[in-house]
Amino acid sequence: MLRDAHPAILQSVVHAKSIHILGAGLNPDRPAHQAIHDLDDKGWRLVPVHPRDAGGSILGRPIRPRIQDGESPEVVVFFLAPERAKQAVMELIVRYERAAFPLLWFQPGSEHEGVLEMLNEAGIVHIVDDCIVRFVQRHHATSASPQEKGPWYLQVGSADQSGCSVWTVEHADRTHAPEHLEWCGDLDDLANSNHTVPQYIRSLKQPKESLVALAERLAHA
Known part of the structure; x- marks a missing residue:
């Protein structure tokens, strides 16, 4: 201690x-x-x-x-x-x-x-x-390596239970938890998480495409 x-x-x-x-x-x-x-x-x-x-x-x-x-x-x-x-x-x-x-x-x-x-x-x-x-x-403390706050990412199952999933890039707050959450996280999570959703998203990355661009592309697909 x-x-x-x-x-x-x-x-x-x-x-x-x-x-x-x-x-x-x-x-x-x-x-x-x-x-x-x-x-x-x-x-x-x-x-x-x-x-x-x-x-x-x-x-x-x-x-x-x-x-x-x-x-x-x-x-x-x-x-x-x-x-x-x-x-x-x-x-x-x-x-x-x-x-x-x-x-x-x-x-x-x-x-x-x-x-x-x-x-x-x-x-x-x-x-x-x-x-x-x-x-x-x-201690008037701040981070020695300040992190910029960017968009975050969300995947939910469809409300009709069709088996489809919806991937979105979030730029604002969500004040209610989704009913069929499959995964959520920030860019750090998207890059490093071993969860099946971010692993699958990363597998769709094209050569020279950033994760940010990939996430936006899939959200508008």
Whole structure:
């Protein structure tokens, strides 16, 4: 466990490209949703994760049902009840080796004593007793590698259950989660996710065609 005074915390946050925020859904009254607003202009690629609200978006940032396979999270923030935080931590432990393990940030109220004891014994870096938003504000922190926010991508199954899928490029917020979500993500996800949808999209790329151009072409096909 590290505390605010430890310089490694600030360095880990500042040099992270992405921050995954577990529990960030469409309800604007929830602290996790507000955290996206509070951190939006600081340069990080913010990744809201909320299974029920997946396919919606917050400030143009698509809400994923889970951390994408093929992605290497750097900072994972838990705005979850302790039992749900425990489940999320155990999933991360299964999915990622120690060398690639993210910094875990437990928002006040998300701590699970058994998990914290396990993390301490394993020497896995994690933060408690602090809020990620207050930490960033207190240190006037911004990303060392600012990420531009572009369009995001969505594939849903047809409402008539015909087996067809609809691929779209989204430039605005979706305030409701789609009923038949198949996949959603940003350009980073499209490039790196091991999900079958982005893998298939990448397979359609023509020589010298960018992923952005490919996504637009398929959306207008």
